[in-house]
Amino acid sequence: MNVIPISRPGRKLGTVSVPNVTLAHGGGGKAMKDLIDDVFISVFNGSGPDALEDQARIDLLGLTKLGDRVAFTTDSFVVDPLFFPGGDIGKLAICGTINDLAVGGAKPLYISCAAIIEEGVSVDLLRRIARSMAETAQAAGVRIVTGDTKVVHKGACDKVFLTTTGIGVIADGINLGVDQARPGDLVLVNGLLGDHGAAILGARGDMALDSPIVSDCAALHELIARLLQAAPHTRAIRDATRGGIATVLNEIADASGVSISVDEEHTPIRPEVKGFCEILGLDxxxxxxxxxxxxxxxxxxxxxALLALRSDPLGRDAEIIGEVGEGESGRVTMHTVLGGVRIVDMLVGEQLPRIC
Structure with missing residues (x-):
C-alpha cells in the first residue's frame, strides 16, 4: 500500500512534469512518488499525523474523550460526470463518508482515500479533485490521514474511482437504529428531495434545462448534531442516497416491523424535478x-426537531412528511394529492446509473 502521508518539515515534494497519468505513476517508483506528492500531499499537508508510514496513527485517548464507541464506514464513488453543478467526485466522497458516520450519531474525525486512476487521465483534473477533497474536509473539520493510489490500463476504469473509509466517535447516550421506529413516531426530511439525481441527469445533457438544478451535496454532521440536541430521543436517521427516500423508508419499516405512511402534499420536491420526472417516467x-x-x-x-432543522441553512425547507403506524409490517404508502393511496416499494433496478 502506498500511503498518502503528511510531509515532515523540510521534505522536498516531487512534481509531475507530464500532462497525463501514465502506468509508471502506479509503478511504485519516483513517478508514483511525484504524483502522490504533487496531487495529494501538496493539498492534504497538515490534515493528519506527521508520519511517513503505511498507516495513520490515531491517539486512542483522544477518541475515548469524545465517546464510548467508534463508528467505522467505507464507501466507493464512481459518479459520471466527475464534475457537476454543486459538486464533484472529490466533494461527494468526503461528504458521503461524513454523512454515513453522522447518521449513526457519530462525530466524524478521520478519512482515508484510495484512488483508482485510469491511464491517460489529466493530472490537472486529479489536482482539481484533490483540492476539492481537501477544502471540503477542512470546512467540515475532518482530517484526511492516509490513502492509496493505483493506476490501471486505459479502459479498465472510467477516469477516476474513489474509495473512502471514515472513522468517528459516538457519544454516550446516542443510540440510533433503523430497527427503533415505533407507531406514532413522525418522519422528517431536511429539505427538497431528488436534487442530486436531477443534477447528474442534467449534467449529462439528457435534459435541456433553462435553470440547471444544483446537487444538494453537503456534509450533514453539524445539522444532525443540532437535531439530536433538540430531539435527543430520535429513533433513526438515514441519508437518502441511492434509491432515494423510498428505499430508506422501506428499510426502516422492514427493520422496525412497522408501516410508514407519507403525505405527498408535504413531501418537498422542486417543481423542476417533478416536471422532468413526469416527462421521463421517473419517480x-x-x-x-x-x-x-x-x-x-x-x-x-x-x-x-423541525425547528432545529429549519434553523440551519441545510434544513430550511425541512418538513414532517409522514407517520409510523401499526399496519402491515414493512409496508410504506403515500397519500397522494388526488386523494388516493399508493404503495411505495423498494427500488427495483436502477433509475439513474453512476450517481454516486
Missing part, C-alpha cells in the same frame, strides 16, 4: 440525494 421518491436525511422522531419531540 422523484427514488432519486438520489447527497445532502438529505430522513429522521424518525417521537411525536413529542417532532416540533423541536
Amino acid at each position: 422523484p421518491l427514488y432519486l438520489a440525494n447527497e445532502g438529505k436525511l430522513v429522521a424518525v422522531v417521537p411525536p413529542d419531540e417532532a416540533g423541536a
Whole structure:
C-alpha cells in the first residue's frame, strides 16, 4: 500500500512534469512518488499525523474523550460526470463518508482515500479533485490521514474511482437504529428531495434545462448534531442516497416491523424535478440525494426537531412528511394529492446509473 502521508518539515515534494497519468505513476517508483506528492500531499499537508508510514496513527485517548464507541464506514464513488453543478467526485466522497458516520450519531474525525486512476487521465483534473477533497474536509473539520493510489490500463476504469473509509466517535447516550421506529413516531426530511439525481441527469445533457438544478451535496454532521440536541430521543436517521427516500423508508419499516405512511402534499420536491420526472417516467421518491436525511422522531419531540432543522441553512425547507403506524409490517404508502393511496416499494433496478 502506498500511503498518502503528511510531509515532515523540510521534505522536498516531487512534481509531475507530464500532462497525463501514465502506468509508471502506479509503478511504485519516483513517478508514483511525484504524483502522490504533487496531487495529494501538496493539498492534504497538515490534515493528519506527521508520519511517513503505511498507516495513520490515531491517539486512542483522544477518541475515548469524545465517546464510548467508534463508528467505522467505507464507501466507493464512481459518479459520471466527475464534475457537476454543486459538486464533484472529490466533494461527494468526503461528504458521503461524513454523512454515513453522522447518521449513526457519530462525530466524524478521520478519512482515508484510495484512488483508482485510469491511464491517460489529466493530472490537472486529479489536482482539481484533490483540492476539492481537501477544502471540503477542512470546512467540515475532518482530517484526511492516509490513502492509496493505483493506476490501471486505459479502459479498465472510467477516469477516476474513489474509495473512502471514515472513522468517528459516538457519544454516550446516542443510540440510533433503523430497527427503533415505533407507531406514532413522525418522519422528517431536511429539505427538497431528488436534487442530486436531477443534477447528474442534467449534467449529462439528457435534459435541456433553462435553470440547471444544483446537487444538494453537503456534509450533514453539524445539522444532525443540532437535531439530536433538540430531539435527543430520535429513533433513526438515514441519508437518502441511492434509491432515494423510498428505499430508506422501506428499510426502516422492514427493520422496525412497522408501516410508514407519507403525505405527498408535504413531501418537498422542486417543481423542476417533478416536471422532468413526469416527462421521463421517473419517480422523484427514488432519486438520489447527497445532502438529505430522513429522521424518525417521537411525536413529542417532532416540533423541536423541525425547528432545529429549519434553523440551519441545510434544513430550511425541512418538513414532517409522514407517520409510523401499526399496519402491515414493512409496508410504506403515500397519500397522494388526488386523494388516493399508493404503495411505495423498494427500488427495483436502477433509475439513474453512476450517481454516486
